[in-house]
Amino acid sequence: MPLMLFCFSLNFVIYSSSKIHLYLFLQLLPDEPETYANDVSPSEIVAVVRPATYKSETPSKHLDQKYMMKDNFEMSLVITYSRNNKPQDEKNIYSGRVGPTSIKDFHGLYVFKPRSKSHPLFQKAGVYTFAFSIRNSSCEKRVVKVQVKASRDVYKWALAKKISRHNLMVGCPCKPISVSMFDKYDNQIPFLKLPDxxxxINCPNDTRVHISEYSPSISIDKLGLVIEDLVIESSDLDNIGPSYDATMVLSLSDNSHLDIPIKVLPGSVQHFTVQPENFEKQLIPGTVVKDLNLELFDAYGNHVQENEKVEFRVEGFCWLDSSFSSKKVDACGCIALSGLLRVTEGFGRRVSLSICSNEKTTISKEWQVEKRRLRILSEMPESCFAGSQLEHLVFEVVNSKGEVDVNFHDEDEIRQSHTLVIKSQFTDISESVKYVFREGRCIIPAVPVPSKNGEFTFVVAHSRYPDLQLTLKVEFSPLKIIYLIKLLRYAFSL
Structure with missing residues (x-):
């Protein structure tokens, strides 16, 4: 006689076909093969074998021995679990093989005890598959699936994706933050609607952080509450640096809350200040800037975060080493550039320093190199006679206030050369002859005048700073003409 496999559980009922039913001793499962995660994990699963001729239009809560075969079969049960009902994800959580036994005057009962501490039945959401089969028999294998859903009782809220800490930068929308509801079995509970x-943001040291905007939504799979476009603002982050640790408190509609560890970070460089304040006084052509520190701030006035790398661009300066053109911010939000830059522009010219952060933002500052000019103290004659010389010409280097710059002092032994040279087409004047400065003043004892009649033009210039120069002109004539002119001036004065 052909056999049909009939199974029942002490805790639930599953329908394997339209003719074969599974029964409970205690209660009947829902009509659909679905249930919610719960603590009731069946300790025993009992199956019986009925003859193929057995028919029943309606389920019965009672067993009848005359419809239970007593043959000595060997029955197997394999239980697998899949979180997503995908065969490739199935995991074997139980397999057993038993013979028939008797319970309370019922014979032909096949009792399985699928106890698993690591994976109790019906606690993890997913699909549980029960496969019954009889060895060495034509009895058809029976496969039953039960879909277990997460409980609707919220046990906790947590981040959908475990990360050590979210980084939030002031003024910038943060990356999406996804939180989920979980039942007591750690199953994610779907969101039926967007909760309120x-x-x-809670920070130590009474640091204030303002949340300007955010946008909550439910993820496509309904398992996550996604917080997007969260923008924070604060000008007090120096109080919590350099760790910038804080806590985001998410208060939920069920009066619960979730504490999310975060870091509230300063933004990128938006402006900087220069120390010392009288920095411009160091801007002397050809000299190395001995004292220069930059203090970097974001748009809210917070010091920029330590180790942020910035690139520099300079005009009117040069780096003593090309590797200095990029630096990292120190723990105080500063960058030291002392002794790294040399001034290449001349007196009174413009120089600039630019900072580029994240290849987007460029901030520049511009200064003017100290002004200096060369002046002559000696009174130049209107004319002189050919072949004579101009004597005792005194020159000074002065600043914008007209004060003599005593730093123009020739000390060649320490490579501080300050000398004047005379440039002229007159062959009797050699540019190789240099006249030294002493405390900002230079004296040229004599300048030879050409022996031919005409205009004598010559240039007096600093040997290192060609911008410091004067062009001088004087008329010269033969001696007898000059003598006659002087006599005429004397006669008219009488």
């Missing part, structure tokens, strides 16, 4: 939430 509120967000605040």
């Amino acid at each position: 939430i509120s967000i605040k």
Whole structure:
């Protein structure tokens, strides 16, 4: 006689076909093969074998021995679990093989005890597959699936994706933050609607952080509450640096809350200041800037975060080493550039320093190199006679206030050369002859005048700073003409 496999559980009922039913001793499962995660994990699963001729239009809560075969079969049960009902993800959580036994005057019962501490039945959401079969028999294998859903009782809220800490930068929308509801079995509970939430940031040292905007939504799979476009603002982050540790408190509609560890970070460089304040006084052509420190701030006035790398661009300066053109911010939000830059522009010219951060933002500052000019103290004659010389010409280097710059002092032994040279087409004047400065003043004892009649033009210039120069002109004539002119001036004065 052909056999049909009939199974029942002490805790649930599953329908394997339209003719074969599974029964409970205690209660009947829902009509659909679905249930919610719960603590009731069956300790025993009992199966019986009925003859193929057995028919029943309606389920019965009672067993009848005359419809239970007593043959000595060997029955197997394999239980697998899949979180997503995908065969490739199935995991074997139980397999057993038993013979018939008797319980309370019922014979032909096949009792399985699928106890698993690591994976109790019906606690993890997913699909549980029960496969019954009889060895060495034509009895058809029976496969039953039960879909277990997460409980609707919220046990906790947590981040959908475990990360050590979210980084939030002031003024910039943060990356999406996804939180989920979980039942007591750590199953994610789907969101049926968007819950009411509120967000605040708690920081140590009474640091204030304002949340300007955010946008909550439910993820496509309904398992996550996604917080997007969260923008925070604060000008007090120096109080919590350099760790910048804080806590985002997410208050939920069920009066619960979730504490999310975060870091509230300063933004990128938006402006900087220069120390010392009288930095411009160091801007002397050809000299190395001995004292220069930059203090970097974001748009809210917070010091920029330590180790942020910035690139420099300079005009009117040069780096003593090309590797200095990029630097990292120190723990105080500063960058030291002392002794790294040399001034290449001349007196009174413009120089600039630019900072580029994240290849986007460029901030520049511009200064003017100290002004200096060369002046002559000696009174130049209107004319002189050919072949004579101009004597005792005194020159000074002065600043914008007209004060003599005593730093123009020739000390060649320490490579501080300050000398004047005379440039002229007159062959009797050699540019190789240099006249030294002493405390900002230079004296040229004599300048020879050409022996031919006409205009004598010559240039007096600093040997290192060609911008410091004067062009001098004087008329010269033969001696007898000059003598006659002087006599005429004397006669008219009488």
